[in-house]
Amino acid sequence: MTRSIRSVLIANRGEIAIRVIKTCRAMGIETVAVYSEADAGALHVREADRALPIGPAPSAESYLRIDRIIHAAKSAKVDAIHPGYGFLSQNGDFADACAAAGLLFIGPPGDVHRLMGDKRAARQQVQRFGVPVVPGYDGDDQSNERVMAEAKRVGFPLMIKPSRGGGGKGMHVTNSAAEFEAVLPRARRESQSSFGSDVVVLERFVQKPRHVEVQVLFDQHGNGVHLFERECSVQRRHQKVFEETPSVALDPDLRPRLCAAGLAAAAAAKYVNAGTVEFLLDPSGEFYFLEMNTRLQVEHPVTEMTLGIDLVRLQIEIAEGRPLPFSQGQLAPRGHAIEARLNAEDPRHGDAPSPGRILHFEEPRGPFVRCDSGVASHSVVPEYYDPMIAKIIASGPTREAARATLLQALRDLVVLGIATNREKLIQVLESEAFRSGHIHTGVLDEIGPLPRELPASPQDLGLIVAALEAASASSRGSDPALSAPRPDPWAATSAWRLS
Amino acid sequence: MRLRHAGQVHNIVRKSEDVFEVDGVSVGASVKPLGAARYEGRSAAGPRSVFVVRDGDHVFAQVDGREYRLNVVSRASAGSGEHPAIPGELEAPMPGRVTRVAVAVGEVVKRGQELIVVEAMKMENALVAPTDGVVTSLLVKVGDMVAPGPALVVVEAAP
Numbered sequence: 001m002t003r004s005i006r007s008v009l010i011a012n013r014g015e016i017a018i019r020v021i022k023t024c025r026a027m028g029i030e031t032v033a034v035y036s037e038a039d040a041g042a043l044h045v046r047e048a049d050r051a052l053p054i055g056p057a058p059s060a061e062s063y064l065r066i067d068r069i070i071h072a073a074k075s076a077k078v079d080a081i082h083p084g085y086g087f088l089s090q091n092g093d094f095a096d097a098c099a100a101a102g103l104l105f106i107g108p109p110g111d112v113h114r115l116m117g118d119k120r121a122a123r124q125q126v127q128r129f130g131v132p133v134v135p136g137y138d139g140d141d142q143s144n145e146r147v148m149a150e151a152k153r154v155g156f157p158l159m160i161k162p163s164r165g166g167g168g169k170g171m172h173v174t175n176s177a178a179e180f181e182a183v184l185p186r187a188r189r190e191s192q193s194s195f196g197s198d199v200v201v202l203e204r205f206v207q208k209p210r211h212v213e214v215q216v217l218f219d220q221h222g223n224g225v226h227l228f229e230r231e232c233s234v235q236r237r238h239q240k241v242f243e244e245t246p247s248v249a250l251d252p253d254l255r256p257r258l259c260a261a262g263l264a265a266a267a268a269a270k271y272v273n274a275g276t277v278e279f280l281l282d283p284s285g286e287f288y289f290l291e292m293n294t295r296l297q298v299e300h301p302v303t304e305m306t307l308g309i310d311l312v313r314l315q316i317e318i319a320e321g322r323p324l325p326f327s328q329g330q331l332a333p334r335g336h337a338i339e340a341r342l343n344a345e346d347p348r349h350g351d352a353p354s355p356g357r358i359l360h361f362e363e364p365r366g367p368f369v370r371c372d373s374g375v376a377s378h379s380v381v382p383e384y385y386d387p388m389i390a391k392i393i394a395s396g397p398t399r400e401a402a403r404a405t406l407l408q409a410l411r412d413l414v415v416l417g418i419a420t421n422r423e424k425l426i427q428v429l430e431s432e433a434f435r436s437g438h439i440h441t442g443v444l445d446e447i448g449p450l451p452r453e454l455p456a457s458p459q460d461l462g463l464i465v466a467a468l469e470a471a472s473a474s475s476r477g478s479d480p481a482l483s484a485p486r487p488d489p490w491a492a493t494s495a496w497r498l499s
Numbered sequence: 500m501r502l503r504h505a506g507q508v509h510n511i512v513r514k515s516e517d518v519f520e521v522d523g524v525s526v527g528a529s530v531k532p533l534g535a536a537r538y539e540g541r542s543a544a545g546p547r548s549v550f551v552v553r554d555g556d557h558v559f560a561q562v563d564g565r566e567y568r569l570n571v572v573s574r575a576s577a578g579s580g581e582h583p584a585i586p587g588e589l590e591a592p593m594p595g596r597v598t599r600v601a602v603a604v605g606e607v608v609k610r611g612q613e614l615i616v617v618e619a620m621k622m623e624n625a626l627v628a629p630t631d632g633v634v635t636s637l638l639v640k641v642g643d644m645v646a647p648g649p650a651l652v653v654v655e656a657a658p
Binding site: 350352353354355359384412416417422453458459461463464468474 | 500502504505507509511513519521522524526527528529530532535536537538540542543544547549550551552553554558559560561562563564565566567568569592593594595619620622623624647
């Protein structure tokens with residue numbers, strides 16, 4: 001039985017809200033955005049057909065408020081809700097609340113979120129279906145004494161992870177029993193404040209692992225396919241920075257085994273809609289189930305680029321009850337795609353977040369370049385949310401072609417007014433480690449910090465002053481289009497003070 | 500015009516329509532405005548893609564992919580330079596909220612000991628003691644909004 005979706009509320013913000021809006025528009029579906037007080041002027045609000053406020057800036061009072069989002073969806077009379085990623089996207093209660101309100105949730109049902117969202121239950125479940133997991137402790141006895149004893153049994157280095165976590169937040173690597181004892185209280189605090197539970201799981205920390213994940217897609221009729229792998233090994237503190245497909249680490253023997261394990265893990269959860277099964281791949285070729293993300297991933301575009309599919313469209317069609325439009329045998333990826341995440345952060349100051357007003361933003365263009373942005377010139381990046389402001393994706397017939405195209409795109413990208421990791425992304429793409437494909441989750445430490453800033457080039461200084469003089473001459477003149485933006489109350493105030 | 504970049508102050512003087520003297524050296528440079536912070540630049544080395552925005556005394560620029568953050572230096576302050584950071588004064592690494600204050604004034608602390616935690620964008624950032632010493636000043640409490648610049652806590656090194 002199918003039910004057509006004519007309107008969708010997007011329970012998210014930033015680039016992913018805009019990404020979903022674009023597919024909806026192409027499908028003739030009406031879009032409704034929601035926004036916090038900090039996002040009243042945000043790009044996703046302007047891009048949607050309609051937009052509704054859902055509360056104050058902190059996400060706990062807006063983007064995480066199930067009641068307010070359901071209320072907005074009902075008053076806008078939409079057919080469905082797309083949760084994006086982050087926020088409520090993996091919240092089973094939210095999926096249930098949508099169903100109870102007669103709204104289609106574009107994602108798996110609540111019990112699937114709860115099963116895979118509980119790291120311990122997920123490990124135990126996929127193990128029953130023959131999917132390998134990392135050695136560790138995921139027991140019910142969470143007393144500090146027992147957890148300490150288990151840490152010593154599994155051995156160091158050891159990872160502490162929030163049982164209900166996701167996206168790499170709140171994870172800590174410890175190298176000794178003493179360090180473990182010192183870090184455990186902080187890990188529990190972070191887990192409690194970010195995920196509402198201080199239950200932790202322990203996992204052997206695999207040295208120099210690669211992070212390879214499998215995209216899966218299941219319709220409501222029990223048909224499932226995998227959409228091959230993505231390699232997301234280039235990470236900083238467990239946050240992905242670059243993602244690509246295919247993975248250079250997989251050969252024709254390993255790829256089908258890993259993809260089959262991904263499909264098996266999803267089937268073990270009776271999965272529906274788009275999801276991703278994450279694995280650690282150690283240098284010997286052994287792989288272990290890490291977790292399943294029960295939502296669309298940030299890095300989904302690389303899969304779209306090599307398979308020529310629109311994952312958001314497929315998500316919507318699955319939610320409508322339609323069968324998958326292809327079988328496994330019909331899926332054949334072509335070429336290579338790489339994504340870089342642009343963050344509002346300062347790589348020269350310890351990657352500190354750099355919220356504020358963007359004075360000028362220029363997306364790169366060109367063949368085989370895609371830019372999914374959540375901002376534009378004059379956007380304010382609030383301090384309250386994730387620092388990622390855009391994703392730049394490039395594809396090509398080979399990895400080297402995609403790398404060269406992405407490198408040029410990052411050189412063409414312009415973000416003025418706030419610090420970003422743009423130069424860091426360029427440094428990584430130019431590094432021998434990335435170029436050769438010898439990447440692992442610690443590769444950024446090997447590549448090292450940005451080199452000390454070179455003295456300004458005299459020629460560049462001449463050009464900059466020539467431009468400043470031209471701007472002030474024209475602002476005294478008659479053509480306001482060519483004048484530099486005047487200081488205004490928004491520009492004069494740091495974003496963090498706006499609360 | 501005087502611009503500070505990476506700790507150095509540069510003196511840039513226009514000599515003619517397309518020549519500037521930068522720190523005493525002549526360079527050819529001219530631009531054609533293309534609208535909204537974009538300029539077509541011409542230098543002796545060839546065409547350059549130039550983006551420049553000014554916000555008060557801050558200048559943000561990108562020239563052929565190279566990013567510049569500069570400050571306009573007024574005549575009055577040109578000689579003074581930037582005041583050096585005082586050792587032991589710890590400032591916020593980023594704008595955020597103080598979520599924990601782990602020490603009190605007068606407390607003896609060890610190098611590396613956690614003093615204050617600032618949370619922003621869902622990340623905890625601990626300010627730790629730079630040396631063994633004593634907390635001589637504590638300027639924030641839990642819940643305060645803070646930003647880089649002013650000291651939040653001062654640790655005086657043990658003699």
